[in-house]
Amino acid sequence: MFDRVTGLKNILWAIGIVLCLLALLVGFLVSAVTPYAGETDPRTPDLNAVRDQNSSADVSALTFVEPDGQLHLLRESKDAGAEYISSSVFLTDSAMIVLREQSLTGGDVWGSESGNLPIGSVATWNILFSDGSKISPIDACMIDKPARLFIVIGSDGLDKISRDEFISGYKTLITSILRVSPQTQIVCCSVSPITADYNEDSYLDNDMIANANDWLREICLDTGVYFADTASALLADGNLDPRCAAENGRALNSTGAQAVLDYLRTHAIPSL
Numbered sequence: 001m002f003d004r005v006t007g008l009k010n011i012l013w014a015i016g017i018v019l020c021l022l023a024l025l026v027g028f029l030v031s032a033v034t035p036y037a038g039e040t041d042p043r044t045p046d047l048n049a050v051r052d053q054n055s056s057a058d059v060s061a062l063t064f065v066e067p068d069g070q071l072h073l074l075r076e077s078k079d080a081g082a083e084y085i086s087s088s089v090f091l092t093d094s095a096m097i098v099l100r101e102q103s104l105t106g107g108d109v110w111g112s113e114s115g116n117l118p119i120g121s122v123a124t125w126n127i128l129f130s131d132g133s134k135i136s137p138i139d140a141c142m143i144d145k146p147a148r149l150f151i152v153i154g155s156d157g158l159d160k161i162s163r164d165e166f167i168s169g170y171k172t173l174i175t176s177i178l179r180v181s182p183q184t185q186i187v188c189c190s191v192s193p194i195t196a197d198y199n200e201d202s203y204l205d206n207d208m209i210a211n212a213n214d215w216l217r218e219i220c221l222d223t224g225v226y227f228a229d230t231a232s233a234l235l236a237d238g239n240l241d242p243r244c245a246a247e248n249g250r251a252l253n254s255t256g257a258q259a260v261l262d263y264l265r266t267h268a269i270p271s272l
Contacts, residue, residue, distance in 0.1 A: 067224035071217055074187065074228045080268035082106065085261055089146040091127070091137055093117035095155035095192055095250065098257045105261065110140060118157035122169040137173065142180035149177065149184050150228075150264065154191040154212050155250065159203040166215050174223050185269055186225040188216055189260070193231055193240040198249035206239060226269060233263040 086106035090099055097115035099105055110127040111117065113134065117125055126134040130144075141149065154170070161169075174186060190213045193206050213231065220227040234244050234256055244256030252260070 067222055069221075071221045072224065072226045074226050074267040074269065076266060077268045077270070078266075080265050084265060084268060088148040088150055089144065090150045090152060092152040093119075093154070093156040096152045096252050096257055096260065098246070098252055098254055102254055104254060104257055108144070108146075110137060116156050117153055119154050119169055120157045120161040120165055122173050138176045138180055141177045141184060145181040146184050148187065148269065150187045150189055152189045152230075152260075154216065155209075158191070158208060158212055163211070163215055166212060167219055170216070170219050171223060174219070174225055187228050187264070187269065188220050188225055189228045190216060190231040192234050192252060192256070193238075195242055195245045195249035196237070196239040200248060200250065204250070228264060228267055230260045230263050233259045
């Protein structure tokens with residue numbers, strides 16, 4: 001009699017264990033095929049929501065940069081430190097895309113997927129945003145509202161553009177950014193020179209680059225943003241120092257990019 005009760009109990013235990021295992025198996029299969037519906041950040045920013053938020057802001061409280069008839073040239077200062085650079089955003093073309101490729105700033109570097117940002121097509125630019133999406137620099141500023149933005153562009157396509165086109169495109173970029181992010185302090189960095197033996201199939205030369213930097217000073221004068229003569233940190237006998245140049249003789253290598261970062265640290269935006 002006792003053996004029969006024990007056997008029955010063992011059978012019931014076995015059935016219970018099998019049922020538990022089946023329940024676990026069913027739960028695992030259901031969870032494996034059911035997508036998680038929890039709160040997640042979308043990969044692509046909701047630009048319409050951000051635009052709606054901006055449109056409802058008190059426009060009278062916005063502090064657009066007001067030109068005062070002076071060129072705000074960044075002059076030598078005490079070293080602002082690594083945090084000054086890492087907390088800034090850099091918008092760059094292929095001339096200094098090494099900043100992104102080698103993560104030299106410790107912060108955000110915006111550039112196109114290929115690295116090229118032709119100065120003649122500012123209106124169609126798309127950059128790789130921090131979440132991997134491709135959006136315009138203006139939309140990126142509308143979302144992030146960076147405290148400081150260093151603009152390092154002007155080299156790509158410079159030999160195919162006129163003075164008026166250069167100034168118009170660059171001014172449009174600056175004013176569009178300030179419209180969506182009026183608190184952002186913008187620093188326009190001078191176009192870097194090329195090496196003496198630069199020989200790509202291009203009409204680009206250092207005289208053309210010098211002209212572009214004169215135009216850039218005019219743009220900064222008219223818009224009230226800061227100008228940084230970063231090209232002066234890269235010169236050797238009037239040309240790009242070969243030690244600072246990438247293989248093509250136009251883009252900067254890590255040494256050249258670091259020279260620019262060091263210049264910006266020691267020519268910081270003045271404290272208010």
